[in-house]
Amino acid sequence: MDFDLSEEQSILKDSLDRLLADKYGFEERKRHMASSDGWSPEMWARYAEMGLMALPFTEEDGGLAGTPVETMIVMESFGRALALEPYFPTVVLGGGFLRIGGNDDQRAEFIPQVAEGALKLAFAHTERNSRYDLNHVETTATKDGGGYVLNGAKSVVLHGDSADKLFVTARTAGGTRDENGVAVFMVDVAADGVSRRGYPTQDGQRAAQVAFDNVKVDSADLFGNAEDGLALVREVVDIGIAALCAEAIGVMSGMHELTVEYLKVRKQFGVPIGQFQALQHKAVDMFVATEQARSMALYAAMMADSDDLDERARAMHAAKAEIGRGGRVVGENAIQLHGGVGMTMEYAVGHYFKRMTMLDVAFGDADHHLRALAAEGGLSAA
Structure with missing residues (x-):
C-alpha cells in the first residue's frame, strides 16, 4: 500500500505549514489566546482563502471533495502549531453532520456558508x-x-x-x-x-x-x-476521532522536536545533556511512540469513511487507545527532560503537554477505548 502523499496533498501540506510557521509562532499564539475571542479571526479568514473550510465537502455541494487523508494533513499541521481556531468543531464535526445527515436543502443552505468561513458550528x-x-x-x-x-x-x-x-x-x-x-x-x-x-x-x-x-x-x-439519530452521531464522532488522532501526531512531533533541541543546548557539568546516554534513550522512546502513533493515525484516517460499521469502530478504538498511550509517553518524557522550565506558561512544551492531555480525553481516553476494543474482540474480530 502506498502511503506517500500525492502532489496535491504535498502542496496542501507545504502551503499550510508555511502559513503557520510565518503567522502562528508561539508568541503569536499566546496573543490569540489572550484575545476576547480566544483565537484569531484573521487566521480563520486565511484558512477559508486556502480552501480548508471547503475541503471535506463534495464538489456538488460547493466543496473540494477532500478525503480523510486531507483532513489528517490539516489537523496534523494544526497540532504542531497548537492552532486555536474552531476548525475541528466547525468543519470536521459540524461539517460531518451536514455531509452525512443533511438533506439537499440543508446542505445547499449551510455548506457554502461553512466553506466561506461565514458560519461556525x-x-x-x-x-x-x-x-x-x-x-x-x-x-x-x-x-x-x-x-x-x-x-x-x-x-x-x-x-x-x-x-x-x-x-x-x-x-x-x-x-x-x-x-x-x-x-x-x-x-x-x-x-x-x-x-x-x-x-x-x-x-x-x-x-x-x-x-x-x-x-x-x-x-x-x-x-x-x-x-x-445515534447512528449518525457515531459516524460523525468516528470521523472526529480520526481527525483528533492526526492532530495528536502534530502535538507529539512538536514535543519531540522541542525536547531534542533542548537536549542539544542545555548544558550540565560543562557538556550538553544530550550527550548523556540515559537521556538519549528517553528521546528515542519519544520518537518510537510518535511513529507508532502515526501508523495508527494513518489507519484511522483510512477507516474513517468505511461502510463497515463494526470494523470502523474497532479501528477508532485501537487508534485512540494507542494515541493516548503514546501521547502520555511523549508528554511525560518531554516535561521530565525539560525540567522546571517545561512546567511554565512561557515555554511551549507545557502547552503541548496540556493539549495532548485534552486530546486523550476527547471522546474517550485510552483506557475507555481499550476496554471497548476488548469487548469487540480485539482489532481483528474473531
Whole structure:
C-alpha cells in the first residue's frame, strides 16, 4: 500500500505549514489566546482563502471533495502549531453532520456558508452524567405541532461560545441510556431559551456550558432520523476521532522536536545533556511512540469513511487507545527532560503537554477505548 502523499496533498501540506510557521509562532499564539475571542479571526479568514473550510465537502455541494487523508494533513499541521481556531468543531464535526445527515436543502443552505468561513458550528452532546457514553442523553425534545421543544443542558461544548449554530443531541423517546430515541437538531444560538457561558479550557482552547429552556425548533432543523439519530452521531464522532488522532501526531512531533533541541543546548557539568546516554534513550522512546502513533493515525484516517460499521469502530478504538498511550509517553518524557522550565506558561512544551492531555480525553481516553476494543474482540474480530 502506498502511503506517500500525492502532489496535491504535498502542496496542501507545504502551503499550510508555511502559513503557520510565518503567522502562528508561539508568541503569536499566546496573543490569540489572550484575545476576547480566544483565537484569531484573521487566521480563520486565511484558512477559508486556502480552501480548508471547503475541503471535506463534495464538489456538488460547493466543496473540494477532500478525503480523510486531507483532513489528517490539516489537523496534523494544526497540532504542531497548537492552532486555536474552531476548525475541528466547525468543519470536521459540524461539517460531518451536514455531509452525512443533511438533506439537499440543508446542505445547499449551510455548506457554502461553512466553506466561506461565514458560519461556525459546534457539537453539543456531553452532559453532566454522560462521561464518554454517546447514548446517555437526558436533554429532551418534545413534539410540539410541526416542531419540537428542547429542554436540558450540555457541558464542555468545544468552541460553543463562538458558534453560530449548535448540533444538539436530544431524546425524543425512551430512557436516558437507550440506544434508540436520540435525535440531532441544528439550533441557532440566538433562539429564545438558549443560554451560553463560555470559558477557557486548560489547553488554551475555548468551551461553553449551554442550556436549553423551552427552545422551539422546526422539523426542518432535524438532521437524520428522529428515532435513530445515534447512528449518525457515531459516524460523525468516528470521523472526529480520526481527525483528533492526526492532530495528536502534530502535538507529539512538536514535543519531540522541542525536547531534542533542548537536549542539544542545555548544558550540565560543562557538556550538553544530550550527550548523556540515559537521556538519549528517553528521546528515542519519544520518537518510537510518535511513529507508532502515526501508523495508527494513518489507519484511522483510512477507516474513517468505511461502510463497515463494526470494523470502523474497532479501528477508532485501537487508534485512540494507542494515541493516548503514546501521547502520555511523549508528554511525560518531554516535561521530565525539560525540567522546571517545561512546567511554565512561557515555554511551549507545557502547552503541548496540556493539549495532548485534552486530546486523550476527547471522546474517550485510552483506557475507555481499550476496554471497548476488548469487548469487540480485539482489532481483528474473531
